[in-house]
Amino acid sequence: MGTSRMFRIFIVLGSLFMILLIIIYWDDVGASHLYLHTPVSPGPKIPHHPPQPRPHTTRTPSFLSDIDAFVNQFLEPGTGEPTDTAPADMSNQSEKAEERYIPRREWKIHLTPLAAELRERQEQRRRLLQEMCANDSIVFPGKNRSFDDIPNKELDHLIVDDRHGIIYCYVPKVACSNWKRIMIVLSESMLLEGVPQRDPLAIPRDLVHNSSMHFTFNKFWKRYGKFAKHLMKVKLKKYTKFLFVRDPFVRLISAYRNKFEMHNEDFYRRFAQVMLRRYANQPTPPSSVDKAFALGIHPSFSHFIQYLLDPLTEKEMPFNEHWRQVYRLCHPCQIQYDFVGHLETAEEDAEHLLRLLRVDNVVEFPTSHRNLTASSWESDWFSTVPVEARRELYKLYEPDFKLFGYNRPDSLLNE
Template sequence: MCRGQETFKHRLEDVRDKELENLIVDDKHGIIYCYIPKDEPYPDPVSISPDLVHLPNTLPLLNSFPRPEMKAKLKHYTKFLYVRDPFLRLISAYRNKFRQHNEYFYQQYGRHILRLYANQPDPPQSVDEANASGMRVSFQNFIQYLLDPLTERKEPFEPHWRQMHRQCHPCLIKYDFVGHQETLQQDTSQLLKILMLQDDIQFPPSYENMTTPAFLLDWFSAVPLEDRRKLYELYEEDFRMFGYKRPRELLDG
């Protein structure tokens, strides 16, 4: 995927510090972890209360170090990330940010989406008022927002729906391990062995993955076929780069 592709970043010099904000450094164990919001069934690392963190100081981000030190850490540390089916990730982001009570996302994105794609010129001022009136951003509205070229021109995608490769730069960083959300328990057991931490860390159990093609079809049933195909094009690099099959049941009509 990376060979000969100029659209991907291949050198650290081509990446701004802001683009490295997802890389967490653990100097004690020589580890760099690229987190991709939202890592269900566990919370985003940045949302964990400092009181729950056992280390005396929070782990630094890679972009807090000088460039020569960044290069040295990227060369010598063990680097890993976890990925998820891109469409399931979008469903998760929608459910968490627009179906649950989330005032911030309603103000920053929900009202804008309702105005542009739900024919609501004056949406309620708060998420409580919107819920009371039965006015919600639909999944189809959310997909319309993602597909609108003006969304990306206005500002980069919000991290919860930004493409995974744009957050972790797999053509720049030679990851030692790429885990999948769908096989989280097995992959994490293997990762802890690679890091030689299997005796020090007890990974909490996750819920069973009940995702089926019917689950995807149910969520995308109201999304027109043409929009589904455009959405796949938008996230195609993530599908191909991280080993996810093209969802034919959604795209072939």
């Protein structure tokens, strides 16, 4: 009787030990195995086509193959992504969207090669980023941290399009509205009567900047939990990553013009009133932007620069995205970008990029000539800013100048 009881105890303990091993094995290995098998879709999904058989290889059954079979029960057919259907927006979707869906045209096969000058331009920009990130004499916050150390809240500018394998880091005041429109068209995240929107310019501006229209890295945690960082790194390795930048000082001028010279109630209450109180001798600024503009009251460009240089500003909150440094938005020393566009060469770069992504027959980059800020205006805008303040401002944005190949504005700094 004692032997039988001991045998049963050993059976129970052995079973518990095996379950524990399986749990540990899944936690340590299963996640990476799952994401290493996440497919990158280079183009539109073609429904109802059976998968092509893989070349036959001799393979013995393993625990990992059993895990794959288990996980595949929870994946959408043909996507390799966990099922997580977003709530339907009944204002622009239809129950019969599948019936009215019109497949995209096949991609073009380009017979003429890209100009060697454009390829060399990209090679130089990528090489410069690598050199600057490896240069120990260039120091800025967060430069040497790993991707794992980047807080989730700082990954909200990385937009992912799984349909085409694209990651775009958007930089406000660098044509980001139009590139966001491109990403909406490519990801087909906006439907009009059940059919994906094809015209970027037809997308309303309020939807362009609506976070629900874009799947960003900071949303991975909600969808994938503890596997989020693993999946991010796999997609960073496999997908084409791009960003667009511009001269840092010109970007600041553009931000000021757009947010403080135009009627913007939100920016007036959050930032302009602070500037007026601190630097413009306005202890009780008007309560609304309309009242302020009616009285001819708004912060000057010099007040804006004072605000950026004031230590109190970042003690209260991080820089707003419209004037936050690019290295803080896009982490170029942790993410190896495949394409670096400049606003100064926007048309050539956009055409090059869309062709590189093989989507130039699907969408065209909208040309915009609205209220552009020219770099030649820098001396006029900074004429009211003391030279010492200009030098402090350059130090604040120096990493962006050096990382992306913009010359030091000596004419502004050496007066």
